[in-house]
Amino acid sequence: MADQQIASRSRRAFLQSAASLGAAAVLAACSGTPAQPAQPTQGTQAAQPTSPPQAPAQPSKVSGTITWYMNIDAVRNKWAQDVIIPAFAKEQPNITVTLMTVPWEEFDSKLLALAAAGTPPDVFAQWGQSGGGTYFHKNLLYPIDDLIQSRGWDLSGIPPLLQRAYTFEGKIYGVPMYSLGSFIFYNKKLFDEAKVAYPPTDWNDQSWTWDEMLNRAKALTKDYGDREKGQYGFANAINDLYGGIPWLFGAEIFSKDSYDKAKITAVEFTDPKMIAAVQAKADLVTKHKISPTPAISDTISQGGGLLGSGKVAMIYGGGWEIWPLKDLKELQWGIAAVPRQETNRIPTFSDPWYIAKGSKNVDASFAFVQYLTTGAGQQSMALALQAPPAVQSLLPEWYKNFPTVESGALEKVYKGAIANAKETPASLLFGYGPVEDAYNQMLAPVWNGEKSAAEVIPQLQDRATEAIKNL
Helix, strand or coil, X not given: CCCCCCCCCCHHHHHHCHHHHCHHHHHHHHHCCCCCCCCCCCCCCCCCCCCCCCCCCCCCCCCEEEEEEEECCHHHHHHHHHHHHHHHHHHCCCEEEEEEEECHHHHHHHHHXXXXXXXXXXXXXXXXXXXXXXXXXXXXXXXCHHHHHHCCCXXXXXXXXXXXXXXXXXXXXXXXXXXXXXEEEEEHHXXXXXXXXCCCCCCCCCCCEHHHHHHHHHHHCECCCCCCCCEECXXXXXXHXXXXXXXXXXXXXXXXXXXXXXXXXXXCCCCHHHHHHHHHHHHHHHCCCCCXXXXXXXXXXXXXXXXXXXCECEEEEEHHHHHHHHCCCCXXXXXXXXXXXCCCCEEECEEEEEEECCCCCHHHHHHHHHHHHCCHHHHHHHHHHCCCECCHHHHHHHHCCCCCCCCCHXXXXXXXHHHCEEECHHHHCECHHHHHHHHHHHCHHHHCCCCCHHHHHHHHHHHXXXXXXXX
C-alpha cells in the first residue's frame, strides 16, 4: 500500500505537464495573439495592469552562446523556443540561447553525464526527478551571490523566504521563479448543502484548528465507504515528508544539521509530535472516518481529482491542485487557510533557475536567469505555467486566471500561505529518496489500522537511520 492514506498526486508529476495546463495562453502567445485575461466576476474589480520589474543592465560586452536545458513537453518547449528565446534576443542581441530537451525520466542522468564530460548545459531548473539539495551535492550548481551583488540585482520584489530558499552552506544558488504554497481547497456546494460554514481565508484565525476541521468534516461526511453514494469531509493530499500534517503538529522531520548541510544526516521520527501527527493522519480513516480509503480515493479521483469528483468536501493540497479546478466549470470551489494544531506552517513548492557549475559563459547565463526570474520572462512564465510568480507585483495578473474565487480571497490566502511557509525538504535535502522508501514501506500497517504509530515508528527510525548511513 502507498504511504499516503489518501492517494495524492506527485508534485513532480504535475510539473512534468504544468505547461500543458496553460496551453491556450502559451499557444496564443506563440501565434502573436495575446491571450485575453479572465474577466472579473460581477461585483469584483479588475486588478490594474502591472509591469514586471526591469532586470538591471548587464555588462555591455556580454555575448556568446548558452544552452537552456529542460524536459520534453510540447507546449513548454514551444513557449521556450518561440516566445522566450526571441524576446530575450531583442534585449540581448549578442547572446544566443540554444534549447536542449530530454525526456523527463532522463533529465537527471543526462545532466550528470553532460557535467562529467565537461559540457554541462548553462541554465536549467529542477524539472527532473531531483531537487536543489541533490544537485548541490552532485557538484552541479554555480553560486550566484557575487553576481547578485556585482550586477546590482534588485530582489526586493521577491519575499525574503523565496530569495534565500535555495541557499546551501551559506551561498545562494538559485532564486525561485514561482512558489506554489499549500492550501485547503473546498467544494462550496457540499458545504452549502450541509449548512456548514466555509473554512476561513485568514491564516491568523485562531478558531480554525485541527479539531474544528474534524468537526466540520464529520458534518460533511455521509454514507462512509459506499463506493457510489459515499461523501467525505476531508482528504489529505500532501506527502508527509514534504512537511504536510507533521508540520501542523510542530514536528521537525529532519534535523537542523540536515538543513545546514543540504543532506539528510538524521531523522526525527521518534519525536512525540511526529508520532502524534502520523496517528492523527491515520485516524482520519480508521477512527474519525472522514477521509476515503486509498482504494476509494483512487477510484473517485479519476478525471477531475478528489475535489473535482464532487465527493470530497475539503482537501489539504499543494498549489498545483488549483490548475485542474480552473477548468471544472460546474464545480463551485473555494480556497482557504490550513487549520492549525500547534502551528499552521505549510510547505511551499518553489522552482529556481540554476546556472551550471562548469558553464563556459557565466555572464551570459546570469543575464538570462535574471530575465527569466525578474525580467519580462517572469510575466511570460506566470502565463505559461499559470503558477504564482515570485515577483509579487505580478500576482494580480495570476489572480485573474481564477475569476470564480471571491474578490481578494485568493490574494489573502496566497500571501498568508507564503508568510506561513517553508520550502519543502523534498527540494532542499540530498538523500530524500531512501528515507521516503523506508517511510512508505514501514507505515502501511498504521494506515491500515493494524498498528499504532507509536508501535511502528521506532522501527521506522532505525530503518531510515540505516538508509542514510551511506549517503
